[in-house]
Amino acid sequence: FDRIARNGLIWGPDHWHENYPMAKGDKQSPIEINSKDVQHDSSLGPWHASYDPGAAKTILNNGRTCRVVFDDTFDRSVLRGGPLTGAYRLRQLHLHWGSSDDHGSEHVIDGVKYAAELHMVHWNPKHGNFAGALKQPDGVAVVGIFLKVSGKYSRILQGIDNIKTKGKEAPFQHFDPSILFPKSRDYWTYHGSFTTPPCEECITWILLREPIEVSPDQMAKLRSLSKNGENEPVNPLVDNWRPLQPVKGRVVRSSFK
Numbered sequence: 001f002d003r004i005a006r007n008g009l010i011w012g013p014d015h016w017h018e019n020y021p022m023a024k025g026d027k028q029s030p031i032e033i034n035s036k037d038v039q040h041d042s043s044l045g046p047w048h049a050s051y052d053p054g055a056a057k058t059i060l061n062n063g064r065t066c067r068v069v070f071d072d073t074f075d076r077s078v079l080r081g082g083p084l085t086g087a088y089r090l091r092q093l094h095l096h097w098g099s100s101d102d103h104g105s106e107h108v109i110d111g112v113k114y115a116a117e118l119h120m121v122h123w124n125p126k127h128g129n130f131a132g133a134l135k136q137p138d139g140v141a142v143v144g145i146f147l148k149v150s151g152k153y154s155r156i157l158q159g160i161d162n163i164k165t166k167g168k169e170a171p172f173q174h175f176d177p178s179i180l181f182p183k184s185r186d187y188w189t190y191h192g193s194f195t196t197p198p199c200e201e202c203i204t205w206i207l208l209r210e211p212i213e214v215s216p217d218q219m220a221k222l223r224s225l226s227k228n229g230e231n232e233p234v235n236p237l238v239d240n241w242r243p244l245q246p247v248k249g250r251v252v253r254s255s256f257k
């Protein structure tokens, strides 16, 4: 994240805790996954997403990421299984990416940084509403999918042409996010936090082992988004990833050997 100047203070990720104490907690994200420390858990079953393409609403550039929001007023697009108990409602998906292909993901796997990382944010309706879910350790489930750049043409990042500048929002309907899933369902899971302030520690992370491919022109389109509004100078929206956080004794489990 670039340094956000606020009331004269320069704010980088190392300063977030001054206003958001949770940012210095024991269960922060992202983390590096070291395969040698991962514990295979045979009780971890497959996860299942049943998404309604009609739930997709709009795509937005909020100056920090590009985000697609979904109707989560009832169990319309849900994720269940894997490490989860019950059905979690899909609320939004967004991405983190770098200024070049050799970095951009938030989680790092055995030292490997991917060009981008896609997050599909779901919440547990047993906690009443999204705000209530943020206060619970089992409140939120985020599926993380790594993006690697390949020559192959892909249309996974459709719709970003209409949201070039901060504040731009466009309809984004009839979209089934399950097209973004890789073939393999293998995943790592651990308990962590949001990677932007207030960094609540309410997330069951489900990180998919197999990356999906994105084409160079799609990455270029992502990097052509601006942090600024349309009447301001272009300020490329890149490097919106949080640095690695301490694992603090947490165990990362895998669904695969």
Ligand SMILES: CN(C)c1nnc([C@H](N)S(N)(=O)=O)s1
Binding pocket: 092, 094, 119, 121, 142, 193, 194, 195, 196
């Ligand atoms: C409150 N919501 C939906 C979010 N807060 N922080 C978010 C981050 N972008 S992440 N990467 O999902 O933790 S998403």
Ligand SMILES: [Zn+2]
Binding pocket: 094, 095, 096, 119, 195
């Ligand atoms: Zn994210």
